[in-house]
Amino acid sequence: MKTVTVHASVQYDVLIEKGSLARCGALCANVFEPSKATAAVIADDNVAALYLEPVVQSLKQAGFSVCTFVFPHGEDSKSHEVLLHIYDFLIQNNITRSDFLVALGGGVTGDLVGFAAATYLRGIRFVQIPTTFLAAIDSSVGGKTAVNIPAGKNLIGAFHQPSLVVCDPDTFSTLTPEIFADGCAEMIKYAMIWSEEFLQLLESCDIQERLEEIVAYCVDIKRQVVEQDEHDTGIRMILNYGHTLGHAIEKVTNHAVSHGQGVAMGMVLITRLGMKLGRCDAALLHRLCSVLERYHLPFHYDGALSELAESCLHDKKRSGSTIRLILVSTAGKADILPMDTAELETILKGELPC
Ligand SMILES: NC(=O)c1ccc[n+]([C@@H]2O[C@H](COP(=O)([O-])OP(=O)(O)OC[C@H]3O[C@@H](n4cnc5c(N)ncnc54)[C@H](O)[C@@H]3O)[C@@H](O)[C@H]2O)c1
Numbered sequence: 495m496k497t498v499t500v501h502a503s504v505q506y507d508v509l510i511e512k513g514s515l516a517r518c519g520a521l522c523a524n525v526f527e528p529s530k531a532t533a534a535v536i537a538d539d540n541v542a543a544l545y546l547e548p549v550v551q552s553l554k555q556a557g558f559s560v561c562t563f564v565f566p567h568g569e570d571s572k573s574h575e576v577l578l579h580i581y582d583f584l585i586q587n588n589i590t591r592s593d594f595l596v597a598l599g600g601g602v603t604g605d606l607v608g609f610a611a612a613t614y615l616r617g618i619r620f621v622q623i624p625t626t627f628l629a630a631i632d633s634s635v636g637g638k639t640a641v642n643i644p645a646g647k648n649l650i651g652a653f654h655q656p657s658l659v660v661c662d663p664d665t666f667s668t669l670t671p672e673i674f675a676d677g678c679a680e681m682i683k684y685a686m687i688w689s690e691e692f693l694q695l696l697e698s699c700d701i702q703e704r705l706e707e708i709v710a711y712c713v714d715i716k717r718q719v720v721e722q723d724e725h726d727t728g729i730r731m732i733l734n735y736g737h738t739l740g741h742a743i744e745k746v747t748n749h750a751v752s753h754g755q756g757v758a759m760g761m762v763l764i765t766r767l768g769m770k771l772g773r774c775d776a777a778l779l780h781r782l783c784s785v786l787e788r789y790h791l792p793f794h795y796d797g798a799l800s801e802l803a804e805s806c807l808h809d810k811k812r813s814g815s816t817i818r819l820i821l822v823s824t825a826g827k828a829d830i831l832p833m834d835t836a837e838l839e840t841i842l843k844g845e846l847p848c
Pocket residue numbers: 538539540541544567568569572599600601602603605625626628629632633634635636637638639647648665666667668669670673676
């Protein structure tokens with residue numbers, strides 16, 4: 495088993511091991527007292543059909559009382575409606591502060607259940623059991639929780655760290671190749687912003703054979719960033735590499751482009767923009783495109799860049815008329831570059847090198 499310990503406002507372990515799902519009860523018993531705590535396990539319908547039973551059995555075997563709640567899969571469920579149903583379910587099952595929630599699933603479940611945990615009874619503890627590659631390496635660690643509102647994604651949220659993360663990479667075997675690839679975009683992001691050595695590994699290894707090691711590598715990078723800036727006022731922003739333009743691409747394509755695909759194209763565009771500003775060279779762009787291709791991710795955006803500029807102006811990471819761009823100057827090193835939105839618009843209306 496690989497263990498990454500996160501020292502944030504709460505200290506917790508991220509446990510990564512194939513087959514750990516069926517042992518999650520015993521792992522939770524190291525953190526919570528089974529005779530005193532009920533585990534409220536929440537999953538979407540896809541994940542429940544595949545993994546709810548072994549999780550419930552394992553928790554019961556460890557001595558926990560267990561109750562379950564299943565909601566429809568998809569981003570639309572990260573809503574106030576589903577959140578209210580979760581609160582009702584918790585009240586009906588007499589869940590108190592000595593109990594804990596279990597978010598079993600992808601990033602939608604983790605964000606939604608994490609936000610329920612942050613707000614129910616002014617905050618109770620919760621465990622993340624990520625089942626997508628993206629949730630394992632990104633959303634289950636770091637304590638950002640949220641729901642969406644019609645005005646935008648993740649606009650209502652809270653920082654609330656989990657008490658434990660149990661990651662079983664065997665669960666990725668049931669993901670579609672497209673959903674797995676979405677996680678690969680975030681994996682490549684970590685290498686680009688933080689570690690040339692990790693990038694080299696991704697350029698050469700068979701990740702299916704080294705999933706535990708790769709997840710641990712990514713989680714450890716996120717740990718280092720989050721420990722320095724838990725509340726996202728400084729260095730944590732580098733995790734947005736590729737995201738400002740990626741979100742814009744997702745938006746202008748009406749989400750025909752997935753998050754991972756958007757981030758992949760966003761990383762390429764921001765690198766081309768960096769080249770235009772003289773902050774990186776063509777060799778870096780070539781390296782990025784090759785590694786994206788290796789993981790079946792797109793790197794060419796063929797829509798109009800001027801349309802993206804308009805969408806960037808509404809980016810929630812903007813402060814006043816300044817937007818913070820994350821640029822990678824050399825593999826493994828990211829910088830935050832504040833830029834006036836008008837300047838970004840002018841650059842995107844011109845030609846970018848390729
Ligand atoms: N909190 C953070 O720091 C953070 C970071 C990145 C992304 N996010 C959020 O994460 C969400 C995206 O996460 P996601 O891509 O995991 O989406 P998701 O949770 O919707 O999962 C994608 C799909 O895969 C299915 N699924 C999950 N695990 C499965 C498995 N093992 N086998 C088969 N199917 C499975 C789900 O039912 C769903 O249909 C977004 O809402 C995003 O805002 C949060």
